[in-house]
Amino acid sequence: MKNLKYLILGFLGLAFVACDRNDKMDDLVFVGEMAPQVHWTVPNTVVTAGSDVAFFVQYYTTEEDAPISHLEVWYDVHETISKNVSAPWVVSTPYTIASEVSSVQRISTCIKTFEHKEENYNSVERAYKFADVFPTSNTLGRVKWGGTEYSTDKVVANFGEDFMENFKDSLYNYLVSNPDAAYKDFAKLVATDSIWNAELFAPYKMTSFDENSQTSYDHFVDHVVPAPLDSLFQTLSFEDLIDDGKGGLSISYSRGYLINAQLKCLDTKGTAGLTKITSITLN
DSSP, rough: HHHHHHHHHHHHHHHHHHHHHHHHHHOOOOOOOOOOOHHHHEEESSSOOOOOEEEEEEEEETTTTTTTTEEEEEEEEEEEEEEEEEOOOOOOOOOEEEEEEEEEEEEEEEEEEEOOOGGGTTTHHHHHHEEEEEOOOGGGGGGGOOOOOOOOHHHHHOOOOTTHHHHHHHHHHHHHHHHHHHHHHHHHHHTSSSOHHHHHHHHEEEEETTTTTEEEEEEEESSSHHHHHHHHHHHOOOOHHHSSSOOOEEEEEEEEEEEEEEEEEETTOOOEEEEOOOEEEEE
8 A cells, every 4th residue: 555655656746747847848949920821823824924924812910919011922033945956867867966954044033012901801701812913024035946937147146156067067977987877868868969869879889788687788888988978068058957858947946934933921020921832934
């Protein structure tokens, strides 16, 4: 019986100690400021550059000593550039130079501030509500052109001053380093040339038998690109290299922009509630 009393007293002692520890911990806990609650809707996420973006917002705060001060729309700007150039007459393997690069052109910045108005309070929903717009820049319009809009100036401006020369040099190195494969490419090339024809091309043709595949294949004599065809290639312009044989040029360029927008609701203490980030494409 004595042991039972001591056991009960021991449990009571632990309980008092535990309560005392919790009381001290409560004294050390810091409860931060509650941010305003805010939610928005952006109906159209694809807009024309330079036009306004419409939105609807609903917000409230539970902090009586820190009423709503104002709201702000922030967004950053992302740029994506796509380039594609190919030599369609190279049929041994697709000879294409393509790239797509995305980068942040502007970090998130406050675009527009909105005044908080008590008249926007909805007593039924116990929240403030209003609809408004924020602007975009017309300098962020999409730029896109293809073969029909080709010009040397556009290639220099969008691909670089040395691109055309480098493209030709790179293609030449591929052809002379793979002469057996290049046979098909030159055969395709001379088929559309105004001077060359099948009769002139014939002396450079040789047929061999591949033991591994048990098939015959055509290639250049001595497995080397003939000097006359080498000279023909050197006379070709950049436009000739990318000519698709159908009146078009195999080149394209596009530059587009996307903004990641967010609305902030700030109280008089500077505490901000944030909406979800909404991505908007500018056309």
